[in-house]
Amino acid sequence: MTNKNKTTLYIGVTSDLQGRIWEHITHAYPKSFTAKYNLTYCIYYESFSNIQEAILREKELKKWRREKKNNLINNINPEWKDLNSDIQAW
Numbered sequence: 001m002t003n004k005n006k007t008t009l010y011i012g013v014t015s016d017l018q019g020r021i022w023e024h025i026t027h028a029y030p031k032s033f034t035a036k037y038n039l040t041y042c043i044y045y046e047s048f049s050n051i052q053e054a055i056l057r058e059k060e061l062k063k064w065r066r067e068k069k070n071n072l073i074n075n076i077n078p079e080w081k082d083l084n085s086d087i088q089a090w
Contacts, residue, residue, distance in 0.1 A: 001039040006080055008037045009069055013058045017045060021084050041082040044073045 001010040001024055010033060014020035021042050022028075027035040034040075048054040061069065073080060 001034055002041050002043050002080070003038050004041070006041075006043075008039060009066070010034050010037075010039045011058055011061050011069075013051070013054045015051065017042075018087055018090065021087060025084070041080075042084050042087060043077055043080045043082065045083065045087070 001012070001021075002008060010024075012020070024034045024042075025040045029035060046054075046057060048057065061072075064072075077083065
């Protein structure tokens with residue numbers, strides 16, 4: 001997740017991507033990191049067959065420097081387009 005100006009990134013894990021994005025957009029948790037920094041744009045996601053793999057990947061990505069995260073996003077979504085409408089259409 002990122003904000004309008006693409007200045008902050010959030011990495012998380014969920015078993016319900018559609019629902020979790022909706023929570024970020026609506027600020028369901030007003031004191032959360034995503035609400036504080038208005039992170040309402042989903043610009044990248046990965047799918048896994050089990051939660052353990054997803055958690056390991058989340059921990060790996062969180063250790064990366066911003067440049068490496070940017071490169072990962074750019075390879076999949078070079079325009080940093082908000083993917084929420086695509087995800088909600090599943």
